[in-house]
Amino acid sequence: MTWEDSDIQALRHRAERRRRIGRVSTYTAAIVFGLVAVFPFSWALISMFKQSSDLYVKANNPYWFNEPPTLEHIRLLFIETNYLTFLRNTVLVGLAVTAITLVLALPVAYALARLRLRWGERMGIAIFLVYLIPPTLLFIPMTRVINYLGLQESLWSMIVVYPTITIPIASWLLMGFFKGIPMDIEEQAMVDGHSRIGAIRRVVLPLMFPGIVAVIVFAFTLSAHEFIYALAFNKSSAAKTIATGVPTELIRGDVFFWQSLQAAVIMIAVPLALIFNAFLDKFVTGFTMGAVKG
Amino acid sequence: MNAVTDTRRRRYLADNPRFLAGIFMSPAVIYIIALVGFPFVLAIIYAFTNITTGNPDLEFVGLDTFRAVLADPVFREALWNTFWFAIIANLLVVVLATGLAELLTKDFKGKWLVRFLILLPWVAPVSLATITWLWTLDSIFSPIDWVLREVGLITENMYWLGRPGLAMASVIAVHTWRIVPLAAVIVMAGLIAIPSEINDAVAVDGAGTWRKMFQVTIPLLAPIIAVAVLFGVILTISDMSVVFVLTRGGPTNSTQVLSTWAFFKGIEGGALGQGAAVALFLLPVLVAITAVVLRLARRREVM
Numbered sequence: 001m002t003w004e005d006s007d008i009q010a011l012r013h014r015a016e017r018r019r020r021i022g023r024v025s026t027y028t029a030a031i032v033f034g035l036v037a038v039f040p041f042s043w044a045l046i047s048m049f050k051q052s053s054d055l056y057v058k059a060n061n062p063y064w065f066n067e068p069p070t071l072e073h074i075r076l077l078f079i080e081t082n083y084l085t086f087l088r089n090t091v092l093v094g095l096a097v098t099a100i101t102l103v104l105a106l107p108v109a110y111a112l113a114r115l116r117l118r119w120g121e122r123m124g125i126a127i128f129l130v131y132l133i134p135p136t137l138l139f140i141p142m143t144r145v146i147n148y149l150g151l152q153e154s155l156w157s158m159i160v161v162y163p164t165i166t167i168p169i170a171s172w173l174l175m176g177f178f179k180g181i182p183m184d185i186e187e188q189a190m191v192d193g194h195s196r197i198g199a200i201r202r203v204v205l206p207l208m209f210p211g212i213v214a215v216i217v218f219a220f221t222l223s224a225h226e227f228i229y230a231l232a233f234n235k236s237s238a239a240k241t242i243a244t245g246v247p248t249e250l251i252r253g254d255v256f257f258w259q260s261l262q263a264a265v266i267m268i269a270v271p272l273a274l275i276f277n278a279f280l281d282k283f284v285t286g287f288t289m290g291a292v293k294g
Numbered sequence: 295m296n297a298v299t300d301t302r303r304r305r306y307l308a309d310n311p312r313f314l315a316g317i318f319m320s321p322a323v324i325y326i327i328a329l330v331g332f333p334f335v336l337a338i339i340y341a342f343t344n345i346t347t348g349n350p351d352l353e354f355v356g357l358d359t360f361r362a363v364l365a366d367p368v369f370r371e372a373l374w375n376t377f378w379f380a381i382i383a384n385l386l387v388v389v390l391a392t393g394l395a396e397l398l399t400k401d402f403k404g405k406w407l408v409r410f411l412i413l414l415p416w417v418a419p420v421s422l423a424t425i426t427w428l429w430t431l432d433s434i435f436s437p438i439d440w441v442l443r444e445v446g447l448i449t450e451n452m453y454w455l456g457r458p459g460l461a462m463a464s465v466i467a468v469h470t471w472r473i474v475p476l477a478a479v480i481v482m483a484g485l486i487a488i489p490s491e492i493n494d495a496v497a498v499d500g501a502g503t504w505r506k507m508f509q510v511t512i513p514l515l516a517p518i519i520a521v522a523v524l525f526g527v528i529l530t531i532s533d534m535s536v537v538f539v540l541t542r543g544g545p546t547n548s549t550q551v552l553s554t555w556a557f558f559k560g561i562e563g564g565a566l567g568q569g570a571a572v573a574l575f576l577l578p579v580l581v582a583i584t585a586v587v588l589r590l591a592r593r594r595e596v597m
Contacts, residue, residue, distance in 0.1 A: 022503070029397045030404070034411040037475070040426035041414055043437050047429065055435065062437035104325060107318035115311040115318075123319070129584055130326055132524075133334065134532030136553040137577065140560040140570045141336030144350070145329075164329045167322055196314065225419045227535040228553070232561050243419040247539050258429055265425050269418035276417045277410045284483045 041269060044262035048073060055259065073259035081257075082237045083264055086245035089155055093241060094220040096159040101166040101219040102212065108167075109174030110200065114183070124175065131168035135228045143232045157233040158241070162226060166219040173218065173283075177211025178204075180285070214282040217275060224268075242268055340570035347564035359567045368547045372555040373575060375462070379551060380530040380579075383469040387526045388519060390470070391477035392512070398478060399485050416475035421535040427468050428540055431455050458548035461541050465549050468540065469530050476529075477522035484518030485511075517590055524583055531576055552576055 043062065047055060049069035060066045077083050111117065112124045135142075142161060143152075151157040181204060189199035205212075230244040237249055246264045250257050276283075344355045363369050398409065415423055430436060431454035442448045455461050488511070496506050512519075534553035537543060543550035543558070552575055560569015 023402075026397065026400050026402050029393065030402060030408045033394055033397065034408045036471070037415050038411040040423075040430040041418075043430050044426040058434060058440075062435070062440050104322040108322045111315045111318040115315045117311070117315050120315075125588065127326075129587065130330055132528060132580055132584055132587070133330060134528060134576070134580075136532040136534065136556065137337060137573050137580070138330065138333045140556065140566055140573065141333040141340055142329075143561065144336070144566070145333055161329060164326060167326065171322070221417060227419070227421050227538075228557070231538075232557070243421045243535075247421050247425060247535075261425055262429060265418065265422040268422055269414055272417040273410055273413045276413050277406070280409065280413070280479070284479060284486065 041266065045266055048259050048263035048266060050259060052259070073257070074263045076257070077260040077263050081260065082240070082245060082249060083242075085238065086240055086242045089239065089245075090224050090241040090243075093155050093158045093162065094223045096155075097162040097166060097223040098216050098219040100159070100163045101170045102215065104163065105167050105170035105174055105215070106208075106212075108171045109178055110204075112171070113175045113178035114186075124172075127168050127171050130164075131172075135165065135226070139228050139232045142229065146233050151233075153234055153236050153239050155239055157239075158223070158226070158230055161229055161233075162223045165226065166222050169222070170215045170219055173215055174208070174211055176285070177208055177214075180211075181207050210282055214279055217279050218283070221272060221276075224272075337570050337574060340567050341574050343567045345567045347566060350566075355567075359571045363568050363571045368550055369555060369572060371547050372543075372550040372552050372572070375549060376531055376551045376553075376576075379462075379466055379469060380527050383466050383473065383530050384523055384526045386466075386470045387473050387477050388523060390474045391481050391522055392515070392519065394474060394478035395481035395485055396511075398482050412475050412478070415472045420472060420533060421539055423472055424468060424536050424539040427464070427471075428455075431464055431540075455541050456545055458545055461545060461549050465537055465540060468536050469533070472536075473526045473529055477526055480522040480525065481515060481518055484515050487518075488514055520586065520590060524587060527579070527583060531579060 046063060046065075049071070050065065051067045051070050051072075054060060054065065054067040057066070108127070112120050112127075117123070146152050146157045146161070149160075151160060185207070186196075186199050186204055189203040190196060194202060224241065225243060226241075227243050230241050231248075234240055234244070237245060240249070242264070246261065250261045250264060339352065341359055342354055342356060343352050344359060345352060394412065398405075398412075402408075430438065433451060433453050433456055436451065436454065438454075439448065439451045442452070452460065454464050492510065492514070496510050501509070531551075532553060534551070534557055537549055537551050537554045538557070541549045543554050552572055556569045556572040559565050559572055563569070
């Protein structure tokens with residue numbers, strides 16, 4: 001049997017049609033997912049620039065500036081609320097937590113990835129399991145522990161406790177990145193006369209740079225997200241982070257400062273999403289490498 | 295001479311894997327035991343005492359605390375809600391995240407923007423992201439209601455958070471909305487890990503999109519989807535910020551969950567023992583999840 005030209009033509013047409021349907025469905029899915037994800041943020045973004053006399057009219061088109069936009073509510077947020085204090089607290093806590101996390105998790109990850117320990121695999125799983133114990137289960141006794149240590153109403157309460165959340169996940173991520181660095185490089189450095197510590201410091205750590213940056217972003221974000229401990233430990237605005245300060249202080253009783261609230265959210269969410277978008281591939285690599293048997 | 299042997303011994307010690315492992319792992323292990331292990335034991339002890347903020351003595355009362363907690367109809371509602379929320383939200387998450395992961399492995403124009411938009415719900419602190427929903431579902435100024443009114447579907451507003459059924463649906467929707475991106479990223483990692491030869495073989499065999507999806511992709515992805523569900527379940531049952539910000543458990547406790555109820559009882563109400571007992575009801579679920587993780591780990595497909 002031989003192929004007629006018309007048969008080939010028909011096959012080609014079918015393949016072309018299939019490709020076109022595929023492309024249409026890809027773009028439809030992309031638009032739908034994107035719109036649903038951004039939907040409440042889009043309303044927040046418009047609201048933060050609206051004048052009250054425009055926003056609080058039920059009949060007004062919410063997606064239109066019926067009166068000229070204003071920066072007044074953003075000014076209010078920075079001048080008349082504790083937003084800057086919350087931001088500063090979030091950054092301080094995030095930096096301290098990230099530092100503690102790296103110092104404690106890097107050695108663990110190295111040991112698990114490299115030292116061929118008999119109990120290494122079990123230890124790796126045990127660390128992952130700690131991540132499964134949520135703050136919800138621990139926050140009541142933890143509040144007592146914090147009070148006993150005298151750390152309540154201070155940033156230290158969060159700096160001390162948050163690494164329990166970040167260390168497990170950071171160890172897991174870093175383990176993946178360590179496994180991604182060929183053992184030969186390290187062994188060569190040791191043959192060249194470096195001690196193991198020297199080899200780690202001079203050869204391995206520089207190669208770990210992308211992984212370390214990924215963990216910094218991750219640990220910082222997790223500590224900025226934390227809600228239940230922060231709410232239980234600190235009631236004074238001087239020791240609140242954005243996660244607890246914005247919902248508890250910018251909503252007073254029944255009075256909502258809607259435009260300022262939305263501005264407070266947008267100014268955090270957008271930069272974080274930009275950073276994560278840049279690092280997404282790194283995270284995916286880190287997690288999959290951690291899953292590969294070394 | 296002596297100095298040389300000293301350095302040698304030190305170097306020998308540092309090169310001994312078991313010694314090095316001890317030094318490397320003990321700080322983190324001690325930290326975790328002190329601040330996770332110890333409070334964990336305390337949480338269990340508290341649940342068998344009648345400790346309150348006013349009376350911090352540990353006086354054991356056996357199962358009395360549990361009896362008091364169980365007798366409370368609000369607790370039963372919270373327990374029920376927690377499981378329904380987790381089950382429905384995660385069923386939705388599995389379907390949507392698998393679809394989204396498929397999408398994110400494809401090449402298309404504007405992918406950068408779509409990725410950015412999809413990451414927003416996940417990377418914004420949950421309590422803040424929920425505030426945008428609180429405003430979107432506002433009883434008077436909700437833009438959803440405005441559209442529905444303009445189209446003529448409703449004349450009165452919906453009161454999304456003011457009616458029990460709608461409030462539950464809203465809480466579930468917000469949970470799903472914020473977990474899908476994370477689950478999709480996890481599933482995407484699994485998709486990338488499928489060897490391209492398999493996809494080529496499927497293409498040569500002429501399998502269509504749906505057959506490929508159900509007979510090849512989904513079976514291969516099952517373990518990693520399980521991991522995504524694991525994360526999803528833990529995030530839904532342990533999170534309190536969505537309910538705390540959206541409804542504070544209302545209207546009339548219809549959206550109360552274990553985490554918010556433990557907080558209102560234990561921290562705001564000062565009944566530490568009862569709060570701890572409420573939170574402890576999460577433990578069976580977590581143990582079950584742990585068992586699944588360990589099984590997966592033994593099968594060596596994902597760990």
